[in-house]
Amino acid sequence: xxxxxxxxxxxxxxxxxxxxxxxxxxxxxxxxxxxxxxxxxxxxxxxxxxxxxxxxxxxxxxxxxxxxxxxxxxxxxxxxxxxxxxxxxxxxxxxxxxxxxxxxxxxxxxxxxxxxxxxxxxxxxxxxxxxxxxxxxxxxxxxxxxxxxxxxxxxxxxxxxxxxxxxxxxxxxxxxxxxxxxxxxxxxxxxxxxxxxxxxxxxxxxxxxxxxxxxxxxxxxxxxxxxxxxxxxxxxxxxxxxxxxxxxxxxxxxxxxxxxxxxxxxxxxxxxxxxxxxxxxxxxxxxxxxxxxxxxxxxxxxxxxxxxxxxxxxxxxxxxxxxxxxxxxxxxxxxxxxxxxxxxxxxxxxxxxxxxxxxxxxxxxxxxxxxxxxxxxxxxxxxxxxxxxxxxxxxxxxxxxxxx
Amino acid sequence: xxxxxxxxxxxxxxxxxxxxxxxxxxxxxxxxxxxxxxxxxxxxxxxxxxxxxxxxxxxxxxxxxxxxxxxxxxxxxxxxxxxxxxxxxxxxxxxxxxxxxxxxxxxxxxxxxxxxxxxxxxxxxxxxxxxxxxxxxxxxxxxxxxxxxxxxxxxxxxxxxxxxxxxxxxxxxxxxxxxxxxxxxxxxxxxxxxxxxxxxxxxxxxxxxxxxxxxxxxxxxxxxxxxxxxxxxxxxxxxxxxxxxxxxxxxxxxxxxxxxxxxxxxxxxxxxxxxxxxxxxxxxxxxxxxxxxxxxxxxxxxxxxxxxxxxxxxxxxxxxxxxxxxxxxxxxxxxxxxxxxxxxxxxxxxxxxxxxxxxxxxxxxxxxxxxxxxxxxxxxxxxxxxxxxxxxxxxxxxxxxxxx
Numbered sequence: 001x002x003x004x005x006x007x008x009x010x011x012x013x014x015x016x017x018x019x020x021x022x023x024x025x026x027x028x029x030x031x032x033x034x035x036x037x038x039x040x041x042x043x044x045x046x047x048x049x050x051x052x053x054x055x056x057x058x059x060x061x062x063x064x065x066x067x068x069x070x071x072x073x074x075x076x077x078x079x080x081x082x083x084x085x086x087x088x089x090x091x092x093x094x095x096x097x098x099x100x101x102x103x104x105x106x107x108x109x110x111x112x113x114x115x116x117x118x119x120x121x122x123x124x125x126x127x128x129x130x131x132x133x134x135x136x137x138x139x140x141x142x143x144x145x146x147x148x149x150x151x152x153x154x155x156x157x158x159x160x161x162x163x164x165x166x167x168x169x170x171x172x173x174x175x176x177x178x179x180x181x182x183x184x185x186x187x188x189x190x191x192x193x194x195x196x197x198x199x200x201x202x203x204x205x206x207x208x209x210x211x212x213x214x215x216x217x218x219x220x221x222x223x224x225x226x227x228x229x230x231x232x233x234x235x236x237x238x239x240x241x242x243x244x245x246x247x248x249x250x251x252x253x254x255x256x257x258x259x260x261x262x263x264x265x266x267x268x269x270x271x272x273x274x275x276x277x278x279x280x281x282x283x284x285x286x287x288x289x290x291x292x293x294x295x296x297x298x299x300x301x302x303x304x305x306x307x308x309x310x311x312x313x314x315x316x317x318x319x320x321x322x323x324x325x326x327x328x329x330x331x332x333x334x335x336x337x338x339x340x341x342x343x344x345x346x347x348x349x350x351x352x353x354x355x356x357x358x359x360x361x362x363x364x365x366x367x368x369x370x371x372x373x374x375x376x377x378x379x380x381x382x383x384x385x386x387x388x389x390x391x392x393x394x395x396x397x398x399x400x401x402x403x404x
Numbered sequence: 405x406x407x408x409x410x411x412x413x414x415x416x417x418x419x420x421x422x423x424x425x426x427x428x429x430x431x432x433x434x435x436x437x438x439x440x441x442x443x444x445x446x447x448x449x450x451x452x453x454x455x456x457x458x459x460x461x462x463x464x465x466x467x468x469x470x471x472x473x474x475x476x477x478x479x480x481x482x483x484x485x486x487x488x489x490x491x492x493x494x495x496x497x498x499x500x501x502x503x504x505x506x507x508x509x510x511x512x513x514x515x516x517x518x519x520x521x522x523x524x525x526x527x528x529x530x531x532x533x534x535x536x537x538x539x540x541x542x543x544x545x546x547x548x549x550x551x552x553x554x555x556x557x558x559x560x561x562x563x564x565x566x567x568x569x570x571x572x573x574x575x576x577x578x579x580x581x582x583x584x585x586x587x588x589x590x591x592x593x594x595x596x597x598x599x600x601x602x603x604x605x606x607x608x609x610x611x612x613x614x615x616x617x618x619x620x621x622x623x624x625x626x627x628x629x630x631x632x633x634x635x636x637x638x639x640x641x642x643x644x645x646x647x648x649x650x651x652x653x654x655x656x657x658x659x660x661x662x663x664x665x666x667x668x669x670x671x672x673x674x675x676x677x678x679x680x681x682x683x684x685x686x687x688x689x690x691x692x693x694x695x696x697x698x699x700x701x702x703x704x705x706x707x708x709x710x711x712x713x714x715x716x717x718x719x720x721x722x723x724x725x726x727x728x729x730x731x732x733x734x735x736x737x738x739x740x741x742x743x744x745x746x747x748x749x750x751x752x753x754x755x756x757x758x759x760x761x762x763x764x765x766x767x768x769x770x771x772x773x774x775x776x777x778x779x780x781x782x783x784x785x786x787x788x789x790x791x792x793x794x795x796x797x798x799x800x801x802x803x804x805x806x807x808x
Contacts, residue, residue: 146764156764204632216730220624227732228608231764238726239760241645250760322642322723323730326620328631356643356654360550360560360635 003394003402010040020066047401074137076385080377081143083159088121089378099129111166137404140385142185146231152182187224190217192380193333196371204329209336212260258312260291267294276304295341310348317352324357335370407798407806414444424470451805478541480789484781485547487563492525493782503533515570541808544789546589550635556586583793591628594621596784597737600775608733613740616664662716664695671698680708699745714752721756728761739774
């Protein structure tokens with residue numbers, strides 16, 4: 001038997017608040033009576049899904065107890081797949097990372113080989129962390145593109161040919177006896193950012209990932225927003241009116257100017273033209289540049305590199321400004337490998353937004369770098385997993401307790 | 405006492421389905437048991453809010469009865485205010501227009517005079533229609549710009565100076581003893597379009613109004629989406645990269661090229677330059693052009709006028725294409741006075757969208773003209789009103805029945 005809706009609603013309220021709750025707080029969050037809340041809380045405590053904590057301060061009389069989500073009731077595995085690398089992490093049920101591994105991958109090896117590699121990473125991580133596999137309650141995986149969420153099939157990963165409709169979810173479910181979920185990694189990262197302490201009240205946010213591709217994860221009314229054919233947020237191909245051919249076949253897509261690959265290509269041009277001493281030197285040694293080389297040149301205040309990243313920030317900010325006018329979010333969060341270049345990019349994005357967005361829509365707007373940083377993909381995948389396990393699949397055992 | 409949540413949920417299910425329902429359908433829509441549905445239905449029938457209809461076909465045995473929203477239980481007044489004109493209509497509770505009036509207004513006269521004029525229009529409409537004022541259950545008013553929904557105060561109507569934070573809701577409530585609501589008229593129109601038979605399953609849609617200003621109403625997961633500071637959908641000031649000064653102080657806003665005022669200004673230029681015989685002739689007679697004059701020239705296939713409207717459609721379509729990539733709606737609905745020019749505009753908007761949007765996001769996308777046409781503003785305001793009355797304010801009388 002699945003967990004009854006009322007009990008689940010109480011558990012969700014405690015999990016989503018990300019802090020210990022008094023019964024009065026749960027009453028407010030659920031709209032249930034105190035008697036009903038007490039009944040559900042007893043079930044959840046018996047099931048070891050929530051634990052009672054003594055409150056620090058008493059106002060006299062019997063000390064009220066706070067109810068906290070038992071983040072030690074199990075572990076989650078979060079996987080963040082990108083076109084050139086993958087991160088795998090183990091988190092507790094609060095989605096704090098316990099241990100993690102990263103690895104470069106060769107997309108050309110195809111999905112079967114990459115997934116096998118991920119499976120080995122998971123096993124070695126469990127081994128090193130001394131965590132029994134039976135304690136893993138769920139696995140969440142983010143992939144760099146649209147996913148048909150109900151089946152876990154990638155719908156279209158233009159930067160990863162061969163992955164189209166590959167049964168990732170089936171692979172995970174075959175090898176791991178727990179709840180498994182696959183989603184677009186910008187969606188999971190947006191969810192992760194929202195869940196971070198301090199922004200959990202943010203109901204409408206845009207997480208913008210600037211990597212080789214540029215994509216947005218949208219949280220709308222507190223939920224991941226997927227759109228009608230589950231490809232919302234694909235902002236990398238919005239037209240910025242420049243005459244540059246994109247791999248999608250169109251001209252002037254944002255990615256052709258401000259995506260990681262475009263930046264590297266343009267940095268190499270700068271190096272070849274002798275406009276940057278630093279870049280020319282690296283180029284002479286390695287014969288090519290990486291995004292990290294470029295980011296280093298920016299951090300070392302190379303004028304041509306700074307000029308280039310400012311132009312990218314301006315173009316990105318101009319596009320986001322339009323999306324802000326349309327969507328009116330309260331938070332825009334900037335992440336991805338290109339954003340690791342630092343404050344120069346963020347400042348020029350902000351400048352373009354404040355120049356082009358309507359004053360009413362930026363009145364309370366916060367524009368900030370990703371708070372989760374490079375582990376954001378693991379954390380986001382773990383948040384999705386805990387959310388979904390609580391929503392879908394808490395089962396009652398013979399002993400009358402519920403478990404993950 | 406307000407209507408209990410369960411009874412309200414049953415009433416909402418019937419109202420939102422826009423058709424007579426069997427009890428089985430209500431069970432499916434609400435998740436309630438048959439016994440619970442039967443109990444709520446009895447209350448609603450006793451209150452005369454829903455009526456029982458005999459079903460056409462019987463499968464043998466006792467004929468099941470269908471339950472329909474009693475659209476004759478009262479009337480709604482819908483008001484659609486624009487910067488230069490206003491429409492007022494009386495609708496039944498299904499939001500079908502019973503009678504309506506339109507009038508040009510002089511914005512410069514200020515909100516007090518305009519609202520007084522609207523009040524007189526309402527009284528004369530009631531009089532001509534022989535409808536007692538006591539039968540009016542609610543009034544909804546759409547205004548051309550952002551509204552602080554909870555207070556009904558317009559937040560910023562740049563095209564209607566003097567209306568900033570004017571207490572419209574207070575005016576209506578003082579003069580009419582029924583539930584009153586004020587909202588941005590693109591939001592109410594989007595809601596109206598969604599409610600039309602045939603698209604009521606559309607959960608994510610963009611209604612684009614192309615009038616003097618250009619604005620979007622967004623329906624997200626079946627609800628009006630307002631955004632964090634209640635100004636979502638303000639797309640008229642998205643940058644299209646042209647060097648034309650807008651009244652907002654920026655350059656290159658979509659409205660400066662494709663809004664009604666911009667089109668008239670450009671049509672007058674065409675007339676002065678002798679590029680269009682038709683336009684030059686009207687200009688010579690009247691000394692100026694109206695949007696209707698321009699639309700007539702397009703309908704009469706004047707090449708320069710057609711070229712101009714095609715360019716507007718291309719610019720509008722290019723902006724919408726970006727919003728489709730971001731929001732991935734299933735329906736884009738085009739309305740407003742500029743759209744009355746007809747198929748040329750719609751065709752060029754479609755062309756730009758299919759050129760610039762990603763294939764996955766246009767796979768099931770419908771792009772269509774407003775189905776409600778010029779009465780859309782009245783209908784949308786009425787739909788908002790019935791929605792909100794059911795949500796907020798059904799009260800129990802001494803006799804134990806609920807009423808609007």
